[in-house]
Amino acid sequence: MARHYIRCLQDSGISGQVILGAPAGPHSGFRLVLDCFLLCGHVKLRVWYDPSRVSHIQAKAISHQFDRSVQQLFTQDESFLADVTPQSTWDIEQATAWNNEDIPEVVDDCVHYVVTRQAQERPNEVTIDTWDGTFT
DSSP, rough: OOOOOOEEEETOOOEEEEEEEEOGGTTHHHHHHHHEEEEEETTEEEEEEEEETOOOHHHHHHHHHHHHHHHHHOSSSSSSSSGGGHHHHEEEEHHHHHSSOOOOOOOHHHHHHHHHHHHHHTSSSSSSEEEEEEOO
């Protein structure tokens, strides 16, 4: 098994381990497999994934979300599944990092005015480019 990432689940008093790896053996036909072992006093999670279908960052995010969900279920005496919020601190930090890279300038204008202005400034350029066609 290729070990890419190891993380302990000890923030809420739950001990455990998360191991991410490429699929092997009986899991090789699946895109993503979560092996969860509930042991006495701790949880062990193994995440197997097909790197051609699931990126390492996606597998890592899934493990963090599972970790967060399990921690909430273990630490709250009476909780409903609908009350579980899977967003972990890691998710928030990751989203913040992605969004802080190159923050575009805020434009206080309507989209159709922006498109009209760009079309006037660049009459020979493509104005709209989508999967099903372009518009000049």
